[in-house]
Amino acid sequence: MIALKETHLLAELRDPATKVAAFDRLIKGYQEVLYHHIRRIVINHDDTDDVLQNTLIKAWQNLDKFRGDANIKTWIYRIATNEALNFLKKKKRQAFQEVEDLQNDLRHSLSSGRYVDGDEIQIRLQEAIIALPERQKLVFNLRYFDEMPYDEISSILGVTVGALKASYHHAVKKVEHHLKRYA
Structure with missing residues (x-):
């Protein structure tokens, strides 16, 4: 259809x-x-x-x-x-x-943005995502938020499905580690 x-x-x-x-x-x-x-x-x-x-x-x-x-x-x-x-x-x-300065600017935008829900866990999640390397961030966002299948992500980013799965796995581990610090 x-x-x-x-x-x-x-x-x-x-x-x-x-x-x-x-x-x-x-x-x-x-x-x-x-x-x-x-x-x-x-x-x-x-x-x-x-x-x-x-x-x-x-x-x-x-x-x-x-x-x-x-x-x-x-x-x-x-x-x-x-x-x-x-x-x-x-x-x-x-x-x-420098990359760190850009990440700090993005974090500041997160906390001061008028369109960001002030929910503490959402802010911590977004901070964790911002800290990810660029590819991991993209793969995480497309897979987690957009619920996109790996083959579609592969077409968008021009990366093999295996590499995407590895990137997503590492991203999830880093996000979990970041969130556990605040638990």
Whole structure:
């Protein structure tokens, strides 16, 4: 059923007469999950909105280049992930910050953000996730929060399923260790 819907949407996205309306449906279908995915990477609400907007612009600009090898969800998640990572790299370069400084900034955004629930365990969980190496953080977010299967994550990140499973396992252990310190 999902494949049929996706095939139909892809056909509409390729037809100049229905492209705009189909892209609008695509945005409505994925905007919220992409927002949360990006937010877990960049943390700050305003930055997330900027990255989401860039993601949607890049998706629109590259729509004609989409070959359909992967499904649309995987394709748009890959764009969102790359945009979020590029944003963080650019932010780091602009501020000439060390990784620890960037993590501290992200932690500060966590505790002072107006869109972050003040629940102590949620803050501790997000702190643990922020401290993870980049790949582990991405794999953890996609697997834990988005409940994405490993084969989809593999398509998004371009990493083998075995490597993803190892990254996720290590990330879970590090998150558990961090949370146990506060138990």
